[in-house]
Amino acid sequence: MIQWQKLYENRERLFWTLHTAGWGGFAIVYYIGSFLHDMRSIWLFVIVLNAYSGWLLTIPLRYIFRWARQQNVWRMLLTVFGSAYLTALAWAVVKNINYWEIYKHGYRPDEWYMYFQNTINSLIMVVCWSGLYFGIKNFQMLQKEKQNALKASTMAHQAHLKMLRYQLNPHFLFNTLNAISTLVLMKENKTAEAMVSRLSDFLRYSLDKDPIKKVPLQQEIQALDLYLQIEKVRFDERLSVTWDVQESVKQGLVPSLILQPLIENAIKYAISKMAAGGQISIVAKSFGKDLLLEVADNGPGADIEKGQLHRNNGVGLPNIQERLQSLYGDNFSFTIAHNQPTGVKVSIRIPFEVNEDANQH
Structure with missing residues (x-):
């Protein structure tokens, strides 16, 4: 219990723990879901590589979202959805390249835009990541406000008691x-x-x-x-x-x-x-x-x-x-x-x- 409390209070460590655990969970769930598709180690390697690329590409979102939260509502929404879409687009390209170069042994699509296929699936995953990020941040903010209010109430309570006593x-x-x-x-x-x-x-x-x-x-x-x-x-x-x-x-x-x-x-x-x-x-x-x-x-x-x-x-x-x-x-x-x-x-x-x-x- 104490270790979880220390983890929660250390924002930097909490982010990296949840970030890594989330993408690790994605790889496990994806592999289990496609278990009947292919049981070979090369397919597992592609999944791990896709999860790792998602882990890397979503790191900048943390700093972009941190800046966006300081902006007005419309600028924040535009920044969040725009950066999430671009990240999903980049991740879709990386996943397609991993699939074709490794799993398909150097396959090349006929048209260049084929590299951007399955962007919707990538966008859903990035949006889920973004939703969890903002959800956790808002929860932390509410907890901090609750702690500050409790601290202020306690200080006022103590000051009131001292005033009565003296x-x-x-x-x-x-x-x-x-x-x-x-x-x-x-x-x-x-x-x-x-x-x-x-x-x-x-x-x-x-x-x-x-x-x-x-x-x-x-x-x-x-x-x-x-x-x-x-x-x-x-x-x-x-x-x-x-x-x-x-x-x-x-x-x-x-x-x-x-x-x-x-x-x-x-x-x-x-x-x-x-x-x-x-x-x-x-x-x-x-x-x-x-x-x-x-x-x-x-x-x-x-x-x-x-x-x-x-x-x-x-x-x-x-x-x-x-x-x-x-x-x-x-x-x-x-x-x-x-x-x-x-x-x-x-x-x-x-x-x-x-x-x-x-x-x-």
Whole structure:
């Protein structure tokens, strides 16, 4: 299969292979068809010689047709049919000479135009050769256009995924920098230094991870922990986080930073709205052959209609849905529901996938 693929991609080698195979097939079929006519080796020699002359005479057609394809329709048709007819005429003469000189031992026709007899048969063969040439060329052109369209679609798909992934809420960065500035003014340099270090590690993770690729859940948890430690400096005791992650799913692959916007929303719309603070619960567990991820808060809740939140200027949740759609097609679920007794719970179900390299260790 790989050898055929290499042959197809090498246009020069493909032409010579098909060209030779075609004329070789002509010789075989012609000999089998005229087997009862003559079984002597001299007849086989004439057939091989005719096939070889056809092989030679049709080679220039390749370069003539290559030029003709760059012309307008009428000039192309005139060039193709004119060159095909002249080639057929020349091949008819060569075949007649081979037949008379070799098979008939030097026979000479009475009239000169007899050399051009059976031109129609030669023309049919040359036209078939021309048809196959243009058919293969058009097929190659369509395949190339299909590959280019697929490549363009893939590049656009990847660019779209990257745009969605990097369209994170800038409020987090502004709030963190303001918190660091406040800590510096309050002379809490060690806390500020730790916060800068965590922010650096989190931003490095968010920029280094390719949005097209998936990462093990364990790495995602570590990045989310960095993010939450930064937020805990701002909210102190007002932010409480509980983790419920099954050990068996930690190597499961997830889109990078797929949960970060959900946690950010919980902090913005739940924790920050409660004077006494609140709790965020993060769950990851197996669900049949799928991986179930949940982020829930115990905040004041929100208006939910038909599984959609009614909030203004929110890009986090639509981005998550678009990323999941791009990565998994229809094989995922994304649901938003009321948490019990209060708050909002967001659930994501995706296929449970594991990196093959992880299985080998």
